[in-house]
Amino acid sequence: MAQLTEIKVPDIGDFKDVAVIEVLVKPGDTVEKETSLITLETDKASIEVPSPQSGIVKELKVKVGDKVSEGSIILMLEATTAEAAAPAKASEPGGASKQEEPAEKPAANVAPPSEKEEEEKTPASVAAPAPESVAPPAAPSIPQGDIHADIVVLGAGPGGYTAAFRAADLGKNVVLIERYSTLGGVCLNVGCIPSKALLHVAKVITDAEETAQQGIAFAKPGIEIDKLRGWKESIIGKLTKGLTGLAKQRKVKVVRGTGRFTSPNMIEVETSDGKKTVSFEHCIIAAGSAAARIPGFPYDDPRIIDSTGALKLESIPKRMLIIGGGIIGLEMATVYDALGSRISVVELMDQLIPGADADLIRPLHKRIQKRYEAIYLKTKVTRIEALQEGLRVTFEGSSEGGGPEGTGAPEPQVYDRILMAVGRRPNGREIGAEKAGIAVNERGFIPVDKQLRTNVSHIFAIGDIAGEPMLAHKASHEGKLAAEIIAGGEKMKSAAFDARAIPSVAYTDPEIAWMGLTETEAKKQGIEIEKAVFPWAVSGRALAMARDEGMTKLILDKKTRRILGAGIVGINAGELISETVLGLEMGADMEDIGLTIHPHPTLSETVFFAAEIAEGTITDLYMPKK
Ligand SMILES: Cc1cc2nc3c(=O)[nH]c(=O)nc-3n(C[C@H](O)[C@H](O)[C@H](O)COP(=O)(O)OP(=O)(O)OC[C@H]3O[C@@H](n4cnc5c(N)ncnc54)[C@H](O)[C@@H]3O)c2cc1C
Numbered sequence: 001m002a003q004l005t006e007i008k009v010p011d012i013g014d015f016k017d018v019a020v021i022e023v024l025v026k027p028g029d030t031v032e033k034e035t036s037l038i039t040l041e042t043d044k045a046s047i048e049v050p051s052p053q054s055g056i057v058k059e060l061k062v063k064v065g066d067k068v069s070e071g072s073i074i075l076m077l078e079a080t081t082a083e084a085a086a087p088a089k090a091s092e093p094g095g096a097s098k099q100e101e102p103a104e105k106p107a108a109n110v111a112p113p114s115e116k117e118e119e120e121k122t123p124a125s126v127a128a129p130a131p132e133s134v135a136p137p138a139a140p141s142i143p144q145g146d147i148h149a150d151i152v153v154l155g156a157g158p159g160g161y162t163a164a165f166r167a168a169d170l171g172k173n174v175v176l177i178e179r180y181s182t183l184g185g186v187c188l189n190v191g192c193i194p195s196k197a198l199l200h201v202a203k204v205i206t207d208a209e210e211t212a213q214q215g216i217a218f219a220k221p222g223i224e225i226d227k228l229r230g231w232k233e234s235i236i237g238k239l240t241k242g243l244t245g246l247a248k249q250r251k252v253k254v255v256r257g258t259g260r261f262t263s264p265n266m267i268e269v270e271t272s273d274g275k276k277t278v279s280f281e282h283c284i285i286a287a288g289s290a291a292a293r294i295p296g297f298p299y300d301d302p303r304i305i306d307s308t309g310a311l312k313l314e315s316i317p318k319r320m321l322i323i324g325g326g327i328i329g330l331e332m333a334t335v336y337d338a339l340g341s342r343i344s345v346v347e348l349m350d351q352l353i354p355g356a357d358a359d360l361i362r363p364l365h366k367r368i369q370k371r372y373e374a375i376y377l378k379t380k381v382t383r384i385e386a387l388q389e390g391l392r393v394t395f396e397g398s399s400e401g402g403g404p405e406g407t408g409a410p411e412p413q414v415y416d417r418i419l420m421a422v423g424r425r426p427n428g429r430e431i432g433a434e435k436a437g438i439a440v441n442e443r444g445f446i447p448v449d450k451q452l453r454t455n456v457s458h459i460f461a462i463g464d465i466a467g468e469p470m471l472a473h474k475a476s477h478e479g480k481l482a483a484e485i486i487a488g489g490e491k492m493k494s495a496a497f498d499a500r501a502i503p504s505v506a507y508t509d510p511e512i513a514w515m516g517l518t519e520t521e522a523k524k525q526g527i528e529i530e531k532a533v534f535p536w537a538v539s540g541r542a543l544a545m546a547r548d549e550g551m552t553k554l555i556l557d558k559k560t561r562r563i564l565g566a567g568i569v570g571i572n573a574g575e576l577i578s579e580t581v582l583g584l585e586m587g588a589d590m591e592d593i594g595l596t597i598h599p600h601p602t603l604s605e606t607v608f609f610a611a612e613i614a615e616g617t618i619t620d621l622y623m624p625k626k
Contacts (some may be wrong), residue, residue: 002078003449004058007037008269009049009072013245015042019066024048024465025075029057032307037074038062047208050307053080100215142265145277147255151486152267152280154259154431157185159285159463159475161243163483167284168250170487175278176252177259177269182240185288186464187472188234190308195331195352197232198313199507202338206509213597214546223339229313234383260432268277270539270573282458283488285446287431288480289424289464294323294381297420300388304418307332317341317417319373321393323381325352329421330364337371344374344382344413346395357519359533360569363549367510377410426465452482460486472576474502501565501584505574510550513577516565517555528558529565532590532614534606536570538621541601547571554580554590556614579607590614 012018017564022039025031036048053079062074074624090157142148156178158363164176182189208218247254255278257271267283269276293299293307304314310332316339322329325347337343345352345368352361352375369375376395383394397409428440439455446461454461462481463475464613478497485492492582503515536542536550550570557564565579593611598604612618 001179005053005077005079007074007077009040009074010066010068011249012042012047013248014241015040016069016344017247018042018069019345020062020068020294023060023062023064025057025060027059030080031055031057040068049185050079050331051077053077053597065626067120072251094305095524097583119595122415125284134187141437142279142281143263145255145266146278147276147278148177149173149253149278149280151175151179151282151284151483152278153284153286154267155185155288155463155465156180156183156254157286157463157475158187158244159474159479160185160284161247161290162476163284163462164252165250165284165452165485166480167244167487168252169289170483172483172487174250174252175255175280176247176253177257177267177532179256179258179425182236183243183285183533184236184240185255188239189244190311193239194311195307195328196507197235198228198311198335199270199331199509201228202335202601204510206340207252222424223316224626225313225316230313231354232313261438262432264436264459283436283460284479284482284486285431285433285454285459285461286463286464286475287427287473289470291420291427291471292423292425293420293423297384298386301391302489303386303391303416303497304384304420304499306420310336319390319419320344320419321346321391321415322419322421323373323412324421324423325354325377325423326421327350327353327504327508328514329505330368330417330508332404332421333368333417336393343372344376344415345372346379348378348380350378352377352441355504356506356512356514357520357553357567359519360514360567363510363551363569364508364512366565368508374410376410377475384418387414390416391418397620403417424464424470426463450480452497453477453483467501469504471502471504474622477502499585501581503577503581505577507574510547510570511568511573512567513554514565514567515577515581516563517563518567519555520563522555525565529555530558530614531555532610533614534604534610534621536606539601539603539606541603541605542570544601545571550603550606551612552576554593554607554610556590561591561614563590563593565590566607568606569583570603570606576603576607579604 018040020038021041024036024038031051032054033343034050036136037051038049040047040049057075058078059076062068110372115200150172151167152175153160154177156176160176161183164174187193205221243472253277255269257269259267259269262268265279267278269278286529297304309329320336320343322333322339322343324344325345329345331350333343351358352365379395379397381393382396384391392412392414394412426444428444428446433440436445436459437456438459445467446465448454448466452460452462462478462482464470477499481497485495501516503513506512519531531553532551535553537548542548542550547570553567554563555565556562563583566577568576590611593608593616594615595606598608609618613623616623
């Protein structure tokens, strides 16, 4: 007689009484192992529950709207193989690495591809240099700690948790060490996510102010700071709780405490229950970075804060100085300006966000110059005195002048709050790296090769601690790659970090996004480029949104016409840049982009209009013949 098996809801972390929102099979259906059976919806995400084995569905035990928890019976399955029901496993996400011979994806192009074929595919699939020391020590020779792991990941930010989850999905026994009570690192707790929550609110406030120009006037907003803070915290809570659930589902063991290497195969963790040792065959260091400081200022004064302090949103200062005109400083300036602070920004270099091309910065500079009290370029802060009435700041400008009118440094000023946003310092010196023989450079970064291996070949480093750019999406991509290289062994010996571009975004208002080669960099390196710039002043959508100050710039190879870089300034630039990154990864040329039909009217059209400009075929602008 055919054997009937109860198929149950597997371990879904901390979730209980989760709603069934879809039943994907019916009685009589033949299902394979991993075929999705039902979809559940938690407050964080939808989860598809796969079948742990193949068979024929005999009877459904749930319907849409039912609430289920771990162990609830989904259906009765008649086994078609002798295979025993095994616990369901999360389906594997797409890999981060490219193997030795990646299948080349042709770019969608109607033009004959001859030129492209001749062109060498730039840095894709660069094999990593052979590691200095070879295979990791064999397992038996490793001293055993209180806990032993195939892979231990130090730090649970976007790099670390991604690496740990990927390694677990690939069948490894993983330990994740994190010193803070929540997973997610800087990005989820005190970085990307809380800043974007507050930036969203800032945008609502400034948009509402500006609709007066279209004849819709709102009253001044009432700001309930406790409620706003609570809302921001609730988003962090949802995401970090979700990560704890995901770790549990994957059986990743989380050890809470500060970890330091004691040898090349051991980390000692200072936990609330005392010291615990974790031995490992491989390690991925993902210990991130911390806010940098200019020495010599009175940091014990609580009115001097860093980005973490600014995101706490304890109060709204009347007059606030932001030291550092980079991305983090300007995002925080955007928030506090909208909430009502009078903002001044002081920057040592001759432009805001010094890594980006100057033409991208101009629309932002123009807009915030009108809103902020002052923007001092080529100016540095030399002294901060903590007085009762405020923080008295002394400035020093360059001889070329950095004051508000380009006339030199301003007179000393008194502020209620100072935000120090002068960059981030990698945590390389805080983890006992020397005990494992891991090299750390003078800035605190841990140098790695193209496979993300440190000089100790079984120890990898990823994310902020492994080098610039210090961005969450770089950290997570590296996390997947490191996990895949370790888990893949021989098979992955030629896999390497081969992304052609890592996009950067300033979520200011307007946003600024860029990727690949910048114009400044091309000039510096003597690379011959062409550029095509589409001004948003002629974009129907930008005009309809009353935000036509933006522009979209494509940088292309003069000969091959392929995209080498892009820069966008304008609302939603951070979303728009992805198409250009894909174009670069796929080796797209201007014709590919210009012949791709984009929906109208959208801001995404500006990318294709820029490509048409490069091709001399644009009809939405008049371009005199060259
Ligand atoms: C205000 C702000 C806004 C940002 N916005 C963005 C953005 O919009 N987009 C973007 O891409 N990036 C943004 N970033 C940068 C982004 O947060 C980082 O690039 C990213 O978090 C790096 O990830 P990581 O995994 O390398 O390290 P981290 O996120 O720094 O995580 C490292 C983890 O390791 C833990 N750790 C360190 N040492 C130890 C130890 N010895 N033992 C145990 N645990 C340890 C830390 O507690 C931390 O949880 C922002 C940063 C800030 C500060």
